[in-house]
Amino acid sequence: MLNLDCSFERFDQKMDDESRIDVINQKEHIIYTSANVGFGEARYETDSYFMSIKNFNPSRNIENKGWAFIQGSPIGVWCFFDEVGTLVKKENMDEGYAFTPEDIIKYCKKNNIELSKGYHERDGYQTSVYKNELNGKKVWLLSYIISLNKQDKEIKLTLDGQTGKVIKREEFPYDSY
Known part of the structure; x- marks a missing residue:
């Protein structure tokens, strides 16, 4: 399955409020977003059916991260953090699904x-x-x-x-x- 690192992260992209930045190269397309509720990063690898998602709170500390089907539901283990970025929970989004x-x-x-x-x-x-x-x-x-x-x-x-x-x-x- 896809690797997930549940370590602390900060959103370091320079952005204005309510904006979007696309970074494109041959291996991936990364979308950085900014809104009143915080910041986001969606990373699409060119040859994958899945995307990684990271959400950050307004203080730029990690809020949650994990994987999802492109055009679909979260999959695998997701990591959730408190406001200062301390890991508080890991949740297996595939629990109850033998068909993976x-x-x-x-x-x-x-x-x-x-x-x-x-x-x-x-x-x-x-x-x-x-x-x-x-x-x-x-x-x-x-x-x-x-x-x-x-x-x-x-x-x-x-x-x-x-x-x-x-x-x-x-x-x-x-x-x-």
């Missing part, structure tokens, strides 16, 4: 569901991967687009969080305009 994020990737490859790697502008539709609960069961929610006979359809799948079996499949007309 890696299994989701394998499922998508096997079923020709395109998952995004790296950063993409919000143009167009991207497959989303979210976690939820359905009748007390942990589930994965996949949403993606397919083209059939020159018509686009949005497919929404609910997969069992233990086995990966399809619990529900919904199909909707999709108009990209």
Whole structure:
């Protein structure tokens, strides 16, 4: 799984209030954000289905950090800190899910569901991967687009969080305009 260092960090990027800075190179796209509630860093590696997320409080001390699917839910262990940056909690976001994020990737490859790697502008539709609960069961929610006979359809799948079996499949007309 992805490595996570739960050590203290400070946000050192020079920024104005409510602004965004994009840093782009061949390996990654980093977005630094600033708002009234604090600062953020989203790091998209070019060849990964996951992004790292770090949130900082207004004093620029780390608030939380972890990994998430690009266009999706947090995964793996997340670290949470108090206002001065002391680690107060580690939370396993995959608890209760025997069907892992890696299994989701394998499922998508096997079923020709395109998952995004790296950063993409919000143009167009991207497959989303979210976690939820359905009748007390942990589930994965996949949403993606397919083209059939020159018509686009949005497919929404609910997969069992233990086995990966399809619990529900919904199909909707999709108009990209």
